[in-house]
Amino acid sequence: MSAKVDTSLPLEYQTEQDRMNILGFWVFLGAEIVLFATLFGVYGVLYERFAGGPTHQDIFVIKDVMIQTILLLTSSFTMGIAIFEMRRHNLKGLITWLVITLALGAGFLFMEINEFIHYAHEGATMQTSAFLSSLFVLLGTHGAHVTLGIGWATMVIIQLVKRGLTPTTARKTFIIGLYWHFLDVVWIFIFTFVYLKGLVA
Amino acid sequence: MEHHQSKSFPISHVIGFVVSLLLTFAAAGIALYTNLSFKVIMWIIGSLAVVQAGMQLFMFMHLREGEDGKTNLVNMIYAVFMVIVIVVGSIWVLTSGHAAH
Numbered sequence: 001m002s003a004k005v006d007t008s009l010p011l012e013y014q015t016e017q018d019r020m021n022i023l024g025f026w027v028f029l030g031a032e033i034v035l036f037a038t039l040f041g042v043y044g045v046l047y048e049r050f051a052g053g054p055t056h057q058d059i060f061v062i063k064d065v066m067i068q069t070i071l072l073l074t075s076s077f078t079m080g081i082a083i084f085e086m087r088r089h090n091l092k093g094l095i096t097w098l099v100i101t102l103a104l105g106a107g108f109l110f111m112e113i114n115e116f117i118h119y120a121h122e123g124a125t126m127q128t129s130a131f132l133s134s135l136f137v138l139l140g141t142h143g144a145h146v147t148l149g150i151g152w153a154t155m156v157i158i159q160l161v162k163r164g165l166t167p168t169t170a171r172k173t174f175i176i177g178l179y180w181h182f183l184d185v186v187w188i189f190i191f192t193f194v195y196l197k198g199l200v201a
Numbered sequence: 202m203e204h205h206q207s208k209s210f211p212i213s214h215v216i217g218f219v220v221s222l223l224l225t226f227a228a229a230g231i232a233l234y235t236n237l238s239f240k241v242i243m244w245i246i247g248s249l250a251v252v253q254a255g256m257q258l259f260m261f262m263h264l265r266e267g268e269d270g271k272t273n274l275v276n277m278i279y280a281v282f283m284v285i286v287i288v289v290g291s292i293w294v295l296t297s298g299h300a301a302h
Contacts (some may be wrong), residue, residue: 013267023269026276033280034287041291062233069225077218080261084211181262185254191225192250196232200242 010087011170018171025175029182036186039141040193043134047198051129056198059124061115065195068111069187072146075104076184083177091165094173098157101180105150112143135194142190145183152176217260224253 005014013019047056078101085093116136119125126136153176159169228246235242258264264273 009267019267019269022267023272026269026273030276030280033277034283037284037287040284041288044288044292045295062229066229070222073218073221073225076257076261077214077221080214080217081211084214088209178262181257185257188225188250188253188257192228192246196228196246197243200232200239 005167011089011165011167012086012174014167018167021171022175022178025178029178032182036138036141036189039134039138040189043138043194046130046134047194049130051131053128053132054122054124055131056195059119059122060195060198061118062195062199064111064115065191068108068115069191071104071108071111072184072187075101075108076181078104079177079180083174086165086170086173089165091160094165095157095160098153098160098173102150102153102157105146105153105180109143109146109150112139112146138190138194142183142186145186149176149180149183153180213260217256221253221256224249 004016007014012022078097082094082097082101085097116139119132124132126133156169156172156176159172163169228249231237231249232242232246237245258277264270264277
């Protein structure tokens with residue numbers, strides 16, 4: 001690992017190794033975008049294959065979708081503030097905003113699990129139709145990412161509490177931040193091309 | 202970078218957040234409360250989604266920051282290209298011509 005430290009840069013960019021990790025994570029996000037593209041592609045092909053089962057209009061509840069959207073969008077904003085506080089070397093502010101972000105993420109997840117239960121009660125399960133199979137795979141993959149993100153960020157918070165702000169913990173925090181913003185970017189497209197598209201009469 | 206750190210109020214984040222909310226509500230309003238055709242609505246709200254995603258990348262994720270900023274940008278442009286090929290290509294091939302029936 002490179003020992004050269006450039007203190008004129010933000011903590012997370014100070015060593016060559018940390019810069020490479022951040023670059024590597026961007027490359028990973030590029031691959032994640034392609035993963036979600038395949039799921040959007042499948043959904044785009046199958047979204048009207050109802051097989052006699054419920055349609056978008058039957059199951060989507062716009063009010064709940066708007067709440068989910070605002071929760072996730074706000075959590076992306078608070079994650080941005082967390083990184084902003086990190087760059088001001090304000091550890092307490094950083095941890096506070098990270099916890100707020102996770103609370104909003106947990107709220108989103110709670111809404112999504114309720115949404116799936118509501119769908120199942122309406123007779124809309126993965127086995128019902130091609131539309132619902134592709135819908136659940138797309139939403140479920142995103143929800144699984146959010147779940148993973150909450151667990152991952154929790155571990156980063158524990159490290160921040162134990163070790164404080166170092167180039168290494170700053171880099172880890174910055175990377176979970178990128179991941180979290182990415183989840184919101186995916187959601188923007190789910191909101192638009194799944195929910196709104198399905199509800200346009 | 203120095204003046205970036207000393208700023209005490211995250212103005213660009215707040216602007217990004219407010220604009221994101223406005224774009225979200227605008228898209229919902231256009232999709233649910235206008236009588237435009239399906240195609241026109243999809244073009245408008247699709248464009249709004251792309252604008253909002255771009256804002257996240259530049260204002261929240263600091264896409265072009267650091268010495269690898271240009272690499273990140275090229276990486277994302279390539280990812281967007283792959284998205285178009287995969288999504289538009291799949292839908293086109295599988296819903297037109299022989300595949301439709």
